[in-house]
Amino acid sequence: MKPTPKTFHVKSFGCQMNVYDGERMGELMAAQGLTATDDANAADLVVLNTCHIREKATEKVYSDIGRLRKHGRTPMIAVAGCVAQAEGAEIVRRAKVDVVVGPQSYHNLPDLVGKAVRGESALDTDMPAISKFGALPSRRKVSPSAFLTVQEGCDKFCTYCVVPYTRGAEVSRPFDAIVDEAKALVDAGARELTLLGQNVNAWDDAEGRGLHGLIAALDGIEGLARIRYTTSHPNDMREGLIRAHAEVGKLMPYLHLPVQSGSDRILKAMNRSHSRDSYLRLLDRVRAARPDIALSGDFIVGFPGETEADFEDTLTLIAQVGYAQAYSFKYSPRPGTPAAEMTDGFVPAEVMDERLQRLQAAIARDQAAFNAATAGRSCDVLIERTGKLPGQMLGKSPWLQSVHLITDAQVGDMVEVEIVRADPNSLAGIERIRAAA
Ligand code: SAH
Ligand code: SF4
Numbered sequence: 001m002k003p004t005p006k007t008f009h010v011k012s013f014g015c016q017m018n019v020y021d022g023e024r025m026g027e028l029m030a031a032q033g034l035t036a037t038d039d040a041n042a043a044d045l046v047v048l049n050t051c052h053i054r055e056k057a058t059e060k061v062y063s064d065i066g067r068l069r070k071h072g073r074t075p076m077i078a079v080a081g082c083v084a085q086a087e088g089a090e091i092v093r094r095a096k097v098d099v100v101v102g103p104q105s106y107h108n109l110p111d112l113v114g115k116a117v118r119g120e121s122a123l124d125t126d127m128p129a130i131s132k133f134g135a136l137p138s139r140r141k142v143s144p145s146a147f148l149t150v151q152e153g154c155d156k157f158c159t160y161c162v163v164p165y166t167r168g169a170e171v172s173r174p175f176d177a178i179v180d181e182a183k184a185l186v187d188a189g190a191r192e193l194t195l196l197g198q199n200v201n202a203w204d205d206a207e208g209r210g211l212h213g214l215i216a217a218l219d220g221i222e223g224l225a226r227i228r229y230t231t232s233h234p235n236d237m238r239e240g241l242i243r244a245h246a247e248v249g250k251l252m253p254y255l256h257l258p259v260q261s262g263s264d265r266i267l268k269a270m271n272r273s274h275s276r277d278s279y280l281r282l283l284d285r286v287r288a289a290r291p292d293i294a295l296s297g298d299f300i301v302g303f304p305g306e307t308e309a310d311f312e313d314t315l316t317l318i319a320q321v322g323y324a325q326a327y328s329f330k331y332s333p334r335p336g337t338p339a340a341e342m343t344d345g346f347v348p349a350e351v352m353d354e355r356l357q358r359l360q361a362a363i364a365r366d367q368a369a370f371n372a373a374t375a376g377r378s379c380d381v382l383i384e385r386t387g388k389l390p391g392q393m394l395g396k397s398p399w400l401q402s403v404h405l406i407t408d409a410q411v412g413d414m415v416e417v418e419i420v421r422a423d424p425n426s427l428a429g430i431e432r433i434r435a436a437a
């Protein structure tokens with residue numbers, strides 16, 4: 001038995017889909033009359049919305065639980081997200097938490113909290129046939145740049161990845177539900193929407209409208225200024241979506257298209273089902289449609305069997321593409337995945353470290369060059385928050401670069417800015433024209 005919680009705190013780890021889920025769990029608990037608090041150490045209920053993608057991410061959960069219980073504090077702890085899905089009852093055994101809830105059943109969080117209050121077992125990692133979205137309260141106040149999950153799950157089964165197991169099969173949310181939520185988000189203050197999915201460009205409906213059809217519908221929403229989407233898989237990049245980058249005014253010139261490796265041998269072992277060449281040809285088509293597009297990617301170094309020659313193939317691919325930004329990770333074997341059984345060609349930790357450093361240096365070089373090319377240009381900046389200096393505001397360029405400027409513009413304003421200085425990780429601008437909010 002535990003007292004009924006009055007305050008709560010949600011802490012999200014991992015990808016943007018978890019951030020979105022965390023916001024929706026927060027709205028759900030607020031609708032139950034609980035008050036949100038920024039201080040996890042003061043909350044009666046702490047929801048840890050977890051990520052299972054790499055071992056380090058998973059271990060963070062257990063250290064966080066330990067920290068929350070320091071000094072004999074006993075808040076109610078709910079573990080949500082992908083670790084909850086993957087480990088289920090094991091978490092209750094190992095860490096004695098009160099609630100475990102998976103990413104497809106978090107609409108049941110209030111019921112589960114009620115069970116925990118009554119001292120009953122509170123675990124739900126079902127993947128119900130009926131979507132959770134219908135059972136969630138409507139959107140209220142959001143930031144100018146808001147997330148909107150349109151697709152969940154993955155059928156790709158890359159050999160290193162847990163997502164198909166933690167998030168389940170690929171499912172697209174219905175067209176109308178998405179358009180309605182997009183309008184509600186715009187009414188609640190969003191000016192930019194980022195459509196989310198583990199394979200967002202696989203989004204489709206019975207009419208075969210595809211993600212580009214959905215984007216075209218969102219383009220018509222008054223008050224919405226920008227549309228983005230992430231994460232895409234190379235094999236789901238259809239012609240219509242590429243064309244949307246040339247034709248849809250609100251679609252931003254940015255594409256996150258993970259490749260993981262530049263070596264065909266490794267891509268095959270990863271079950272990526274695209275080759276180095278097919279990926280590069282795809283990017284040629286994207287660039288033909290939108291020449292100024294900023295490209296981003298994900299890379300894994302040290303996959304089992306990766307030789308120095310394989311890794312150099314990744315470096316030459318990076319040099320060929322010229323990424324504006326990228327994320328890179330050391331391979332982490334995950335329980336239950338086929339790659340975890342691949343014991344041949346194990347890459348030692350120091351080799352992984354060294355490869356990661358070289359890869360990140362290559363990306364940093366290209367990112368600095370991409371940013372430098374923006375200097376002297378003018379572009380729209382969506383103001384997202386205040387900066388550290390007096391009068392300083394921070395926002396994003398169309399190419400997702402961070403821009404800082406001194407202005408009396410407010411959060412949510414769109415400002416035309418001249419970029420006067422490019423640093424490796426951000427741009428400095430001066431205001432030219434303010435568009436009406
Ligand atoms: N759906 C996206 C990515 C989802 S996971 C895609 O297909 O690209 C985000 C990134 O985490 C992946 O792109 C990959 O680079 C990385 N990742 C996934 N599993 C990993 C593992 N076992 N070890 C290291 N990095 C991993
Ligand atoms: Fe994981 Fe591959 Fe699916 Fe991306 S496409 S979520 S890396 S299995």
Ligand code: F3S
Pocket residue numbers: 013014015016017018050051052053081082162163166167198
């Ligand atoms: Fe992590 Fe789950 Fe996202 S494993 S990356 S939180 S889909």
